[in-house]
Amino acid sequence: MPIIDEGLKSELQKHGIFVLPIEQLYNWGRKSSIWPLQFGLACCAIEMIASAASRYDLARFGAEVFRATPRQADLMIVAGTVTKKMAPQVVRLYNQMPEPKYCIAMGACAISGGPFKDGYNVLKGIDRYIPVDVHIPGCPPRPEALIHAIMTLQRKIAAQDLEKGRRPRWYDKDAPSEFAIPSYGDHDLEPPANAEVWQPPRNYRDVTLEEVKKS
Amino acid sequence: MEAIEKIKEIAAQGVAGAQIEIINSTPAAQQPALLVDREHVYAVAKFFKEDPRFQMDFCSCVTGVDYLPKGDKPGFIEVVYHLYSVAQKHGPIVLKVRAPRELEQCHVPSLTPLWRGCEFQEREAFDLYGVKFDGHPDLRRILMWDEFTDHPMRKDYAPPADYEWEPTPHDETLQRAAEMHGVIPPTSMAELEKAKKK
Numbered sequence: 001m002p003i004i005d006e007g008l009k010s011e012l013q014k015h016g017i018f019v020l021p022i023e024q025l026y027n028w029g030r031k032s033s034i035w036p037l038q039f040g041l042a043c044c045a046i047e048m049i050a051s052a053a054s055r056y057d058l059a060r061f062g063a064e065v066f067r068a069t070p071r072q073a074d075l076m077i078v079a080g081t082v083t084k085k086m087a088p089q090v091v092r093l094y095n096q097m098p099e100p101k102y103c104i105a106m107g108a109c110a111i112s113g114g115p116f117k118d119g120y121n122v123l124k125g126i127d128r129y130i131p132v133d134v135h136i137p138g139c140p141p142r143p144e145a146l147i148h149a150i151m152t153l154q155r156k157i158a159a160q161d162l163e164k165g166r167r168p169r170w171y172d173k174d175a176p177s178e179f180a181i182p183s184y185g186d187h188d189l190e191p192p193a194n195a196e197v198w199q200p201p202r203n204y205r206d207v208t209l210e211e212v213k214k215s
Numbered sequence: 216m217e218a219i220e221k222i223k224e225i226a227a228q229g230v231a232g233a234q235i236e237i238i239n240s241t242p243a244a245q246q247p248a249l250l251v252d253r254e255h256v257y258a259v260a261k262f263f264k265e266d267p268r269f270q271m272d273f274c275s276c277v278t279g280v281d282y283l284p285k286g287d288k289p290g291f292i293e294v295v296y297h298l299y300s301v302a303q304k305h306g307p308i309v310l311k312v313r314a315p316r317e318l319e320q321c322h323v324p325s326l327t328p329l330w331r332g333c334e335f336q337e338r339e340a341f342d343l344y345g346v347k348f349d350g351h352p353d354l355r356r357i358l359m360w361d362e363f364t365d366h367p368m369r370k371d372y373a374p375p376a377d378y379e380w381e382p383t384p385h386d387e388t389l390q391r392a393a394e395m396h397g398v399i400p401p402t403s404m405a406e407l408e409k410a411k412k413k
Contacts, residue, residue, distance in 0.1 A: 085360050118388070120367045120374040121359065184360040188375035 023162040031062075031157035034102070034150065037073035037093065038066035042080025044107040044140040051143035061150050070096040075153070077146070078132075081109035081116060082123040084189050088181050091129045095178040099170035102157075104149050105132045108139045115139070128193035130179050216305040219247040222269075229262040230255055238311060248295070248309035256312045257324045257350075263298055263308060264329055271298040271308060274326065277336035279344035281316070281370045290316045292344055294323050296333075316369075318345050325351035343368035 004019050012019055040048055052058045052066060067073045070093045082090055094103065105126050108114030116122035126132065133156060134149045141149075160168050169175045179197060182189040216222070223235050226249070233255035238248045251259045263271040276297040284290040291313045299306030314321045325348035327333045337348045338357040345366035348354055356363060365372055 085358075118374075120372070124377065184362040186362065186364045188377050192375070192377035 023160070024158075026162065027158045027160055030100070031154040033065075034061075034063045034075045034153065034157075035065045035067050035073050036063055036075040036077050037070055037097065038068045039076070039093065040079045041082060041086065041090075042107075042109065044079035044110070047140045047143055048077055048079045048106065048146060051146045056143040056147060058147065058150070061147065061154065063150050070094070071098065073097050074100065075102045075104065076130075077104045077106055078110040078126045079106045080140075081114065082126050083121050084123055085121070085184075087123045087126070087129060087189060088183070090126060091179055091181045094130045095181070099177050100168065101170075101177075102133045102153055103130055104134045104136065104146075104153065106136050106146060106149070107141055108137060111135045111137065123189070125198075128198045129182060131197055216308075219249070222308060223249060225266075225268065226259055226262060229266060230258045233259050235259065240309075246307065246309055248311045250311045250313065253312055253314065253323055256310065257326065257329075260296070260298070260310060260326050260329055263310075269308070270300045270302045271306065273299045273301050273306075274330035274333050275299050275307070277326075277333050277340055279340040279346055279368065281344060281368065283370050284316075292316055292321055292346055294340060294346055296326060314346060318366075321345055322347045322349055324349050325354075327351050342366070345369065 009019055040046075050056060052064055058064045063075070070076075074097070076090075076094050076097065078090065094101070103126075105111045109116060109122065110126050111132075113119075113122050113124035117124055123129075127135075134152050136145050136149045138145050162171075170177060180191075180194050182191060182194075184190075217225070219237055223237055227233060227235055234252040236250040238250050240246050240248060249259075260271075263269045274296055276295070278295050280293040280295060282290050282293065292315075293311055293313050296310040296312075297307045298310060312323050314323050321344075323346060325333070325337055327337060327348070328350060334351070334353065335357060337346075337351055338353070338355060340346050341348060341351075341354055342356040342358050343366055355361065359367070367374075
């Protein structure tokens with residue numbers, strides 16, 4: 001149910017008067033100035049830099065202001081391989097970002113460990129410790145893919161509701177904005193994944209024959 | 216530079232008591248190496264550095280190699296040094312030294328006092344293979360975190376069980392999935408359909 005008649009809205013626009021719900025204005029402002037954290041972990045960062053430079057021009061989306069401190073950033077682009085040694089620092093940086101904050105996992109390594117998945121020293125996806133808004137596959141993803149991810153995030157922000165009950169998580173003062181930082185263990189990070197944030201997905205391959213027989 | 220036999224002869228004359236053995240590597244590398252006993256490796260390295268015929272002023276590479284026990288032959292960790300001379304534009308001389316695989320006995324002398332460039336590479340060998348370099352000025356882990364207790368490049372290293380999910384398990388991964396989950400998942404949709412029909 002539109003708050004204002006579309007015809008009237010269009011008529012008013014012709015005279016330079018814009019009538020729109022406050023949340024639309026609010027989300028428009030927010031989605032058009034996503035400041036990413038200036039932070040790269042591996043080769044994906046080179047593509048991230050290319051996206052910000054003149055050829056691909058991330059400034060068209062209002063996301064060109066890379067901040068060198070998490071306290072001024074809205075978006076963390078996890079660009080590259082997250083080693084287990086680096087993972088606690090990545091989570092700590094995300095914790096230091098003020099709300100509302102978003103996370104893009106860029107590239108095969110950041111979303112799953114990529115070619116290093118079977119290794120002992122690489123985290124099998126940053127979504128084990130922080131909630132990820134947009135995943136981009138690719139090794140590395142091209143700048144167009146990163147721009148697509150930013151646009152996807154913008155659509156996500158534009159769809160946010162201000163009404164009570166349908167507000168995004170960070171509107172709730174009691175909702176957690178910090179996530180548990182894993183500690184260095186004897187053999188692995190402890191815990192190996194934050195169960196509140198991530199659970200291993202189940203697909204048909206994980207279904208046992210016994211379960212199928214029972215059903 | 217002279218043939219490896221000649222180099223061995225000169226080094227044996229230069230360092231009294233050193234037991235040096237020529238190891239012929241695989242044809243691909245074509246780089247015979249000198250295996251030196253642990254007690255004399257420092258003296259032999261020093262000789263190569265200081266002797267005017269060699270002047271090996273640059274140690275380009277330090278690495279470890281793990282050999283598991285084979286039959287009744289005990290296993291060992293081998294540390295390999297590649298020495299070059301920038302002054303005389305020759306090299307490499309490949310020095311090898313062996314230590315037992317047991318962590319308490321896995322000690323070799325550090326060559327960092329001779330070549331400062333060995334420092335980080337010896338730390339790496341310590342981190343990944345568990346070789347202790349006696350005389351190293353700052354022997355700490357360099358790649359893994361300090362709390363880590365394993366040496367991951369050893370062949371008997373068991374990686375942590377942080378393996379939960381794999382969308383397309385096959386071969387070794389499928390085996391591992393079966394071990395982790397206690398089940399062998401159906402590997403194809405056809406197999407699952409077949410099971411459903413039964």
